[in-house]
Amino acid sequence: MKSNPNNFISFLNEKEQTLNIKKGEVLNINLVDIFDANLDIFLQENSVCNLRIFYKNEKNSLVLHGNLTKNSALNIYFADFSSGDSTLSSNVILLDENAKSSFKFSSLTKNEDHKKYSISFSHIGGKTVSELEGYSVNMDSSRLKVEGVSHIEKDSIKSKASQKIRSILFDETSSAIANPILKIDCDDIEANHACAIGSLNDDHLFYLLSRGIPLNDAKKLITYGYLNPIVHYFDEDDQKELKELIEGGI
Amino acid sequence: MDVLEIKDLHVTVENKEILKGLNLTIQKGEKVALLGPNGHGKSTLLNAIMGNSRYKITKGKILLNGENVLEMKVDERSRKGLFLAFQNPVEIPGVISADFYKSAIQEHSEKRVSLYQFYKVLDDASKEVKIPFEMFNRPLNDGFSGGEKKRNEILQMMLLNPKIAMLDEIDSGLDVDAINTVSECINKQFNEKGTGFLIISHYARLFELIKPTRSAVIINGKVVLEGGPEVYKRIDKEGYEWIKDEFNISIENENEKAMNQVSIGVCATKEIIKNEK
Numbered sequence: 001m002k003s004n005p006n007n008f009i010s011f012l013n014e015k016e017q018t019l020n021i022k023k024g025e026v027l028n029i030n031l032v033d034i035f036d037a038n039l040d041i042f043l044q045e046n047s048v049c050n051l052r053i054f055y056k057n058e059k060n061s062l063v064l065h066g067n068l069t070k071n072s073a074l075n076i077y078f079a080d081f082s083s084g085d086s087t088l089s090s091n092v093i094l095l096d097e098n099a100k101s102s103f104k105f106s107s108l109t110k111n112e113d114h115k116k117y118s119i120s121f122s123h124i125g126g127k128t129v130s131e132l133e134g135y136s137v138n139m140d141s142s143r144l145k146v147e148g149v150s151h152i153e154k155d156s157i158k159s160k161a162s163q164k165i166r167s168i169l170f171d172e173t174s175s176a177i178a179n180p181i182l183k184i185d186c187d188d189i190e191a192n193h194a195c196a197i198g199s200l201n202d203d204h205l206f207y208l209l210s211r212g213i214p215l216n217d218a219k220k221l222i223t224y225g226y227l228n229p230i231v232h233y234f235d236e237d238d239q240k241e242l243k244e245l246i247e248g249g250i
Numbered sequence: 251m252d253v254l255e256i257k258d259l260h261v262t263v264e265n266k267e268i269l270k271g272l273n274l275t276i277q278k279g280e281k282v283a284l285l286g287p288n289g290h291g292k293s294t295l296l297n298a299i300m301g302n303s304r305y306k307i308t309k310g311k312i313l314l315n316g317e318n319v320l321e322m323k324v325d326e327r328s329r330k331g332l333f334l335a336f337q338n339p340v341e342i343p344g345v346i347s348a349d350f351y352k353s354a355i356q357e358h359s360e361k362r363v364s365l366y367q368f369y370k371v372l373d374d375a376s377k378e379v380k381i382p383f384e385m386f387n388r389p390l391n392d393g394f395s396g397g398e399k400k401r402n403e404i405l406q407m408m409l410l411n412p413k414i415a416m417l418d419e420i421d422s423g424l425d426v427d428a429i430n431t432v433s434e435c436i437n438k439q440f441n442e443k444g445t446g447f448l449i450i451s452h453y454a455r456l457f458e459l460i461k462p463t464r465s466a467v468i469i470n471g472k473v474v475l476e477g478g479p480e481v482y483k484r485i486d487k488e489g490y491e492w493i494k495d496e497f498n499i500s501i502e503n504e505n506e507k508a509m510n511q512v513s514i515g516v517c518a519t520k521e522i523i524k525n526e527k
Binding site: 135166201202203204206207208209210211212213214215217218221222224225226227228229 | 300301302303304323324325327328329333334336339340342343344345346349350353354357358389406410
């Protein structure tokens with residue numbers, strides 16, 4: 001893995017990589033186009049890792065493991081605008097009190113692509129927090145499958161878990177399956193999950209049309225709105241490219 | 251002179267006929283109060299005029315300055331000068347309000363609208379409706395209160411400057427101050443731009459402030475009575491019973507919702523493989 005003085009890592013140079021983030025350290029990782037790699041991240045007390053993953057070309061796959069100790073945070077931002085099949089598996093273990101992790105993704109699937117994401121959080125320490133939030137747009141006989149599992153174990157009191165997945169099916173040929181699953185073995189916690197998959201909302205379309213916006217532009221506005229929120233988590237250069245991919249893709 | 255004419259309009263919703271031969275004309279320089287018991291077709295009329303595909307027009311005509319509105323797509327109706335302020339404005343996740351307004355204003359303009367021009371009109375309008383400018387960087391209506399959504403509808407009316415504005419219960423959910431703000435905006439639009447208004451409300455408070463020039467009452471899917479402001483004032487005091495007695499009209503009760511129209515929410519994982527369309 002290559003690192004610069006600003007605690008910034010830009011790519012993986014081995015298929016099996018382990019990263020130990022020291023106590024109090026803040027590390028930003030930007031990964032672009034990963035093929036068949038494993039990344040293990042250990043976060044010591046009070047450390048923070050912002051991991052940005054950008055799939056933009058063909059055949060990406062990454063397996064990610066995160067282990068979080070007290071007061072540490074792992075924020076994962078995943079933008080998948082690649083062509084071809086892709087997979088991502090993320091398993092984050094919130095070991096100690098006040099560990100926090102979020103996974104936010106935007107995905108555009110088209111051209112018969114098959115994409116599959118498996119995202120899980122295990123709450124072991126008390127007062128731990130996890131958040132899964134994802135948006136996808138699917139078209140052209142493509143298929144997307146998202147498995148999201150948040151497991152709050154029995155001693156993880158006052159922990160919080162939320163899951164939200166929304167997908168738009170742009171045409172009759174595309175499909176999406178999303179399974180946001182909560183496993184709760186503790187009483188004193190907060191958890192919620194939501195999932196919506198469907199075509200473009202007729203009421204949303206009618207509203208935009210009623211303001212004079214033509215149908216194709218209205219569809220673009222809505223789908224852009226789905227995919228765009230991920231952009232501002234990325235660096236300036238990637239933001240420009242992401243915007244071009246979103247606008248070009250829809 | 252801008253004029254919207256509705257002639258012998260029949261509209262069905264889910265195979266049930268709601269409008270049954272409705273006639274009404276609204277001209278520039280008019281504020282028409284549209285009244286009627288619940289479920290008799292007021293909102294149906296406004297949605298049908300705007301082109302909501304759930305409302306099927308089976309007979310009749312809608313003309314805007316002599317042009318056939320029924321042949322126009324929804325967006326074209328807007329660009330021709332029709333505007334509908336929704337009773338329940340939708341929240342559209344991710345669509346940033348300012349981006350949406352700019353697209354809409356651009357569609358209504360023959361020339362390219364510069365960023366400066368856009369922000370100037372938006373800033374002016376936001377002050378009129380008393381919505382903080384920062385809120386326009388948020389997704390459309392996302393996290394807005396009920397009152398903010400209604401004021402946001404009025405803001406869009408001001409930005410798009412329609413020939414005929416249709417307001418569907420714009421005052422519902424507004425507190426006293428917000429009703430005053432909305433009324434001032436309606437009056438300003440009327441006085442300065444000459445926009446014609448068709449306004450549904452169940453409350454005299456709004457009508458007292460905007461002073462409609464005319465009243466029209468829809469009962470059983472038809473306009474059964476047209477008159478001056480005295481009509482809405484009397485309805486406010488006496489309800490609709492006097493119309494039944496004086497005009498010998500039997501008022502149909504709003505049908506109770508059949509059980510098969512009630513949806514039960516289920517918190518569960520959804521797996522919808524194929525788009526229904």
